[in-house]
Amino acid sequence: MPKKVRMNKKGMFLTFISIAIIAGIILIFNPTSVDLKKDVSSIKSRVSNVNDYVFDLENVYLERALQASGRRAIISLIDYMEAETEAANGERFLLDLGLNFESAFSEALVEGSVNGEPLGLMSGQTFPELVDDITTAARSAFNVDTQFSVLDVNDVTVYQSSPWFVNVDFQVSFMVTTAEGTASWQRSAVITTEISIENFEDPYYLVKTLGKYSNKIRKSGVGFNEWDVNKVKDFITDGAYTHFQDGQAPSFISRFVNDVTPSACCGIESLVNPNTLASLGLASDKDASYSDYLFWSTVEDCGNPLFSLYKVNSIDADFPNLKFDLGHLSKYKLTADEQLCPPPT
C-alpha cells in the first residue's frame, strides 16, 4: 500500500512537470513579443505610392506635359511666322526661314526657341522645364529622386496620322530612386500625345495675307454627304474646315511650309470668305477657286485657268465673287449657275 501511494505521487509530479514544460513553451513562442505586422501597412503604402507614381509618370504626367508644351510650341511657331511676315512685309513660312516643321517644333518644344531666338510663350513651359516641375513635386510628395537622360531635340518626332490632330512622340529614359536608395525603377519609353489642331490660327491664312486674315481652325460638323447651299453658307461664315476623303488639300503641318501638295490622310480645307477679305482691305475678287489652298496658290488667268471656275447664285448673293472649281462644286453638292472662267464662248 505505501509503495502504491508513492507511485501515485510520482505520477502527479510528472503531470506538474509536463504542465510546466508546456507553459514554458507557450511563453517562449508567445508571438506578441515580436510583431512583424506592425509596420507592414505603412511600408506597403509607401511602396505602393511610389510604384503608382512611376506608372503615372510614364503614362499620364509626361503625356500631359508633352501635350501642354507641344500646344504652346505650335502657338509660338504661328506667332513667330506672323511676326516675321509682318516685320518683313512679305511671306515668311518656316521654309523661308530655313526651317522645316519638325526641326522648328522640336527646338521650340525642348529649348523654347526658334533659330536660336527665345519664344516668350515657351518661357518656363518647355517640355524639360515641365518635367522638372513634376520631378520636384515627386521629390516633395514621395521622397524619391527622378533622373532623366538628356531630353534632346533629336528625340522628338512630329507627324499627322489624322486630319485634326498632330502626333508628337518623345523618346525618354528615366530612373526613379527612393531617398533611402532601397528601391529603384528604370524605364525607357516613347511618350506619345495627340494635339488637337482646333482653335489654332491657320498659319497659311496669316502668312499669305501678311498677318491680316486670322482664321481659327474649327472642325465642321457636316458629313461628306450632307452638304447643301445653306450648310456651305454657314461653313463660310464660321470659317470652318472640313476633310474630304478624296480631297486634294494639304495637312495642317504642310501649311507651315507653304506646301499645298495633297495629303490623303490629313488634308483640311476651308473656303475663303470674300466679305472678310474686303473688310480687311484685301482683294476679294480673284479669278481663282476660293478653296483656301487654291485661292492663294493658283495664278490668275481667267482665259486659261488651272481649273474652270463657276458661280453659284445663292451663295454669291451673300458672298460676292466667291468661285468654285468643278471638283469642289461636286464635293459641296452645289449646282453651278454660271461658268466664269474661262468665259463661255
Place this chain on the structure above:
Amino acid sequence: MKKSMLLNKKSYFFLIDSMLALGVLAIGAFIIFTFYVQQPPSASADILSEDIMGIFANSRISDVNNPEIGLAGTYWSSNPVKTCNNNQPIIPDTESSLLQQVAIFYELQEKYSKPCYVGVIARTFVEKLTQNILPAQYGFEFWIHDGIRSNDVIIYPASEQVSSKALSKVLIPSKKIAYGILDQETGQVFGPYAAEVLVWRQ
C-alpha cells in the same frame, strides 16, 4: 476482491490524469490561438485610403452617377457655385479625373484669389463623393500640397482633425500628383500638386 479494488482505484488515477492532460492541451491550444487572433484595423485603413485615392485618380465626372455632382448635376448650377463663379454655372471638364477637377478648383482659387473655389465648391464636391464610401468609424482628410507656392491646403473637411488623428494608432496616407491642362486652347497647365488622402480609424 482486494486486487480488483486496487485496479479500480488505479483506473481512477489514469482517468483523472488523462483529463488533466487533455485540459492542459486544450488550455494550451486556446492560449496559442488567441495570441494569433488580431483585429486588423490598420489593414482596413490602408485599403480604404488607397481605394479613395484610386476613385479620385481613375474616375471621371462622367463616371459619377450622382444627381448633384455628376456631369449634368444640379450642384454645378446651384447658387453657391454661381455666386463663386461670376454668376456662371460650372461646366466640369469631361476629360479630367476627379482628382484633376479638385486641383482645377484649387488652381482657380489661386488664379482669381477666390477662396470659395476650394472652401465651397471643392469641399462640397469631395464631401458628396465620399459621403457614402467611408464607414462612420473612419476619419478622412483630403489635402493639396502646392510645392510651387509652398502652400498646404486642406480641401476636406474644413479644418484639420488634429485630436482625432493623434488618438489613432495607424494613419495611412495615399498620395498622387495632380497635374493637367487647365486651358486646352493655350496649353496652360495646372500643378503639379501633391494630393493626399489620409484615412484613420477613430
